[in-house]
Amino acid sequence: MSESTEGDAQTDPGESTSPPQRSTVMLLGSGELSRELALAFQRLGADVIAVDRYADAPAHGVADRSAVVKMTDAEELTALIGKEKPRYVVTEAGLIAADALIAVAERGDVEVFPTPRSTRLSVDREGLRRLAANELGLPTAPFWFAGSVEELTAVAQHAGYPLVVKPIAAAPGEGESVLVRPEDVEPAWQRAVAAGRIPHNRVMAESVVEVDVEVTLLTVRTTGPTGPAVHFCEPIGHRQADGNVLESWQPQQLSPAALGIAKSIAARIVNSLGGRGVFGVELLVRGDEVYFDNVRPRPYDSGLVTLRSQRLSEFELHARAILGLSVDTIMISPAAAEVTYAAAEAATAESAVDTTAALADALAVAESDVRLFGRPDESETRRRLGVALATAPDPIVARDRARRVSAALRRLW
Incomplete structure (x- = not known):
C-alpha cells in the first residue's frame, strides 16, 4: 500500500483541482435597487461588477468590483465590457449606449439582459406605446x-x-x-x-380613463430546454399617495376575467421584448376591463413589496431567471410597502431626531420591516429615502401597518 505525506497528495487524473467557475455579472447602473440585485446574484455564486457614471454608488459598496464610466459613451462602455469579459451584462438604468449593448449581444459570447431593444424602449414611451397598441393590438387608453x-x-x-x-x-x-x-x-x-x-x-x-385600481403584474420570463416560459406573481396594487410616497400592496384582487386578460397582455408584451428576467407590467383595471399602461424590464419600486410577500423577491427572481435557474412565484403572506422619495438634488438634512428611537417606533408595528437608504442615488431623478414594509393576514391590515411604519420613519426626513 502506498503512503502519501503532506505536500504529496495524490490526485485522481479525472478530478479537477481548480475551483468551480463562477459566472460574472456586470450591472450597468448601481443605485439602491441594483444593490439588492447584486446581493441576489452573489448569493447564487456570481461575481458582480457594479458600474455607474459616479463613484461610491450604492451597489459599489457590496459588489466584488466596481467601475465608473460614462454609460452613454458607446466606446467607453464597449472597452470596459471587453476588459472585464463578463458572462452577463444586466442593465439597471435606462440611460445606456444602446449601440454598445447591441454590438456586445451580437458577438454571442456575452448575454445582455434586458435585451437592447427593451432597454431602449424603457426610456421611450412613444416607441413602447406604439409597439403595444399598433403592433401587438393591446388595449390602451x-x-x-x-x-x-x-x-x-x-x-x-x-x-x-x-x-x-x-x-x-x-x-x-x-x-x-x-x-x-x-x-x-x-x-x-x-x-x-x-x-x-x-x-x-x-x-x-x-x-383620462376611470379605473378601479392601478396594478403591476410582475412577469418572469425564463428559457429552458422546452423554450421560453412566463410566470406570474400575484397582482400588486399601487398608487401614488402623494408626490413623495408610492404605496403598493399584494395581492390585489381582480375578477377572474380581468386576471385572465391581465396575464394575456403581460405575456404578449414580455414575449415581444424577449430575454430573461423580471418585467413589471403596469395595467389599469376597471371591472373586467384591463388596459396596458407601461412595462419596466427590471425590478422596480412597486415590486418592493415582494421583499416580504413572496418566497423569492423580485430581485431573487430576476437573478435566477438571468442565470438560467428555476423560479417560483409563491406568495407567502399578504403585504404592503410605502416608498418615500426626495428630489435628487435635495441635500440630506442633518436631523435632530434619534434614528434608533424612530426605528424602534417603526418596528414596534406588528410584522413590520424597513429599508433605509443612506447614500444618494444619482441614477434616479427621485432619490429613495426608505421603504416601510409590513405583512398581515390580509392586504387591508398590511396597508394600515405599512402606513404607520412609514409615518414613524418620516420623522427622520
Whole structure:
C-alpha cells in the first residue's frame, strides 16, 4: 500500500483541482435597487461588477468590483465590457449606449439582459406605446403624441378635456399634468419637456380613463430546454399617495376575467421584448376591463413589496431567471410597502431626531420591516429615502401597518 505525506497528495487524473467557475455579472447602473440585485446574484455564486457614471454608488459598496464610466459613451462602455469579459451584462438604468449593448449581444459570447431593444424602449414611451397598441393590438387608453405647444393644443381640441400630458421619458408621475382647460396646455408642455434626464421635444397626451385600481403584474420570463416560459406573481396594487410616497400592496384582487386578460397582455408584451428576467407590467383595471399602461424590464419600486410577500423577491427572481435557474412565484403572506422619495438634488438634512428611537417606533408595528437608504442615488431623478414594509393576514391590515411604519420613519426626513 502506498503512503502519501503532506505536500504529496495524490490526485485522481479525472478530478479537477481548480475551483468551480463562477459566472460574472456586470450591472450597468448601481443605485439602491441594483444593490439588492447584486446581493441576489452573489448569493447564487456570481461575481458582480457594479458600474455607474459616479463613484461610491450604492451597489459599489457590496459588489466584488466596481467601475465608473460614462454609460452613454458607446466606446467607453464597449472597452470596459471587453476588459472585464463578463458572462452577463444586466442593465439597471435606462440611460445606456444602446449601440454598445447591441454590438456586445451580437458577438454571442456575452448575454445582455434586458435585451437592447427593451432597454431602449424603457426610456421611450412613444416607441413602447406604439409597439403595444399598433403592433401587438393591446388595449390602451386613447393616446396622441405632440412635438410642439401648437400640436398639443390641436390634440386637446380634438380629444377634449380632461387630458393627461406625460414626458416621453421620466420617472412615474414626474413632469405629468392634467389639462382641464385650454390655458393649461402651455404650462403642461413646459413641465413635460423639462422632466427626466433625457431632453425630449415630444410629449404623450392620454385620455383620462376611470379605473378601479392601478396594478403591476410582475412577469418572469425564463428559457429552458422546452423554450421560453412566463410566470406570474400575484397582482400588486399601487398608487401614488402623494408626490413623495408610492404605496403598493399584494395581492390585489381582480375578477377572474380581468386576471385572465391581465396575464394575456403581460405575456404578449414580455414575449415581444424577449430575454430573461423580471418585467413589471403596469395595467389599469376597471371591472373586467384591463388596459396596458407601461412595462419596466427590471425590478422596480412597486415590486418592493415582494421583499416580504413572496418566497423569492423580485430581485431573487430576476437573478435566477438571468442565470438560467428555476423560479417560483409563491406568495407567502399578504403585504404592503410605502416608498418615500426626495428630489435628487435635495441635500440630506442633518436631523435632530434619534434614528434608533424612530426605528424602534417603526418596528414596534406588528410584522413590520424597513429599508433605509443612506447614500444618494444619482441614477434616479427621485432619490429613495426608505421603504416601510409590513405583512398581515390580509392586504387591508398590511396597508394600515405599512402606513404607520412609514409615518414613524418620516420623522427622520
